[in-house]
Amino acid sequence: MAVLVTGGAGFLGSHIAEELINMQYDVVVLDDLSGGFLENVPGGATFIKGNITDAEIIKQVFQTYEIEYIFHLAAYAAENLSHFIRRFNYENNVVGSMNLINAAINHHVNCIVFTSSSAVYGNNQLPFHEELPPIPSDPYGVAKFAVEQDIKLANMMFNLPYIIFRPHNIYGERQNIGDKYRNVVGIFMNQILQDKPMTIFGDGQQSRSFSYIKDVAPIIAKSIHHQDAYNQVLNIGSDAVVTLNELAANIASIMAVKLRIEYLDTRHEVKHVHAAHEKIKKIFGLFAETPLEEGLRKMFNWVKQHGSRTSKDFEPLEVTKNLPGVWRKRES
Numbered sequence: 376m377a378v379l380v381t382g383g384a385g386f387l388g389s390h391i392a393e394e395l396i397n398m399q400y401d402v403v404v405l406d407d408l409s410g411g412f413l414e415n416v417p418g419g420a421t422f423i424k425g426n427i428t429d430a431e432i433i434k435q436v437f438q439t440y441e442i443e444y445i446f447h448l449a450a451y452a453a454e455n456l457s458h459f460i461r462r463f464n465y466e467n468n469v470v471g472s473m474n475l476i477n478a479a480i481n482h483h484v485n486c487i488v489f490t491s492s493s494a495v496y497g498n499n500q501l502p503f504h505e506e507l508p509p510i511p512s513d514p515y516g517v518a519k520f521a522v523e524q525d526i527k528l529a530n531m532m533f534n535l536p537y538i539i540f541r542p543h544n545i546y547g548e549r550q551n552i553g554d555k556y557r558n559v560v561g562i563f564m565n566q567i568l569q570d571k572p573m574t575i576f577g578d579g580q581q582s583r584s585f586s587y588i589k590d591v592a593p594i595i596a597k598s599i600h601h602q603d604a605y606n607q608v609l610n611i612g613s614d615a616v617v618t619l620n621e622l623a624a625n626i627a628s629i630m631a632v633k634l635r636i637e638y639l640d641t642r643h644e645v646k647h648v649h650a651a652h653e654k655i656k657k658i659f660g661l662f663a664e665t666p667l668e669e670g671l672r673k674m675f676n677w678v679k680q681h682g683s684r685t686s687k688d689f690e691p692l693e694v695t696k697n698l699p700g701v702w703r704k705r706e707s
């Protein structure tokens with residue numbers, strides 16, 4: 376019996392895989408390394424390099440291993456870039472997920488755990504709570520919501536048990552700081568390491584709640600042991616809200632550099648992301664919330680050891696109309 380973690384060479388997936396190994400599960404990681412790194416895969420996991428859109432690979436994995444649970448994290452989560460790569464976004468994040476849902480049904484897995492996103496809420500009323508009707512405001516959010524809906528249909532039709540998490544803005548060790556399209560904490564740290572100003576779209580007053588990885592990953596991993604979590608949609612993450620200006624100041628202080636921000640033109644994005652967590656607290660009890668400064672310090676200690684990362688342009692872009700200027704430049 377084994378647990379399949381798709382995207383297990385990535386940030387969140389590798390931490391969840393590690394937790395599952397500590398819980399004595401045999402872990403199989405399936406990842407195409409498009410955004411993850413082999414060195415992230417925890418020792419003790421079986422690694423298979425493969426793309427979830429490849430139905431043949433999924434078939435082979437399920438023929439080779441008796442998969443008891445699926446943790447499905449593989450996705451390209453560049454929310455704001457998804458407007459410009461809609462076909463890739465839907466193929467990778469929706470069609471790929473369908474291969475896993477089919478396999479979960481056909482092989483009678485005990486539960487599929489899916490990391491959706493608070494992106495499904497779009498510009499909804501605050502705080503986002505699970506009963507609000509989703510109104511995603513970008514293709515990435517649409518993809519996540521489509522997968523959620525399909526998982527629910529698989530549950531209705533075939534009794535496939537599921538747990539859907541909607542995380543938001545997780546940061547910490549092993550996050551890819553070299554992706555210029557996503558993860559503002561990593562982008563800021565990488566820019567500072569490269570002696571560049573931190574770039575912010577708009578006035579920096581947009582607000583987010585940042586969650587430290589080690590507060591979130593254990594809960595997702597252990598959720599399969601919580602019957603109350605089954606067939607539920609759960610927000611997960613911190614309650615503490617900060618603006619991007621505050622985040623930038625915090626990171627500059629932790630990295631002991633002068634605060635330098637370059638404000639870019641506003642882009643189309645959700646202004647405030649603030650989720651309610653009553654539902655998850657009811658099931659799992661109160662859980663640790665690492666203060667932002669402490670979590671950022673821990674991440675920076677890891678970042679220092681690994682150094683800055685080169686950022687590549689995403690290719691091919693499918694739409695260039697309204698592409699933020701900063702994403703037009705070729706830069707390292």
Ligand SMILES: NC(=O)c1ccc[n+]([C@@H]2O[C@H](COP(=O)([O-])OP(=O)(O)OC[C@H]3O[C@@H](n4cnc5c(N)ncnc54)[C@H](O)[C@@H]3O)[C@@H](O)[C@H]2O)c1
Nearest residue numbers: 382384385386387407409410411426427449450452544545
């Ligand atoms: N990090 C966050 O703040 C956050 C917030 C909400 C939701 N999520 C979701 O959590 C999951 C993990 O995100 P992350 O931040 O760890 O990202 P990540 O990029 O570090 O991890 C994703 C992993 O999936 C792999 N992958 C992507 N497409 C693949 C494909 N077609 N086939 C096989 N592997 C593929 C990548 O190589 C990478 O290792 C994603 O589904 C993301 O949408 C993350």
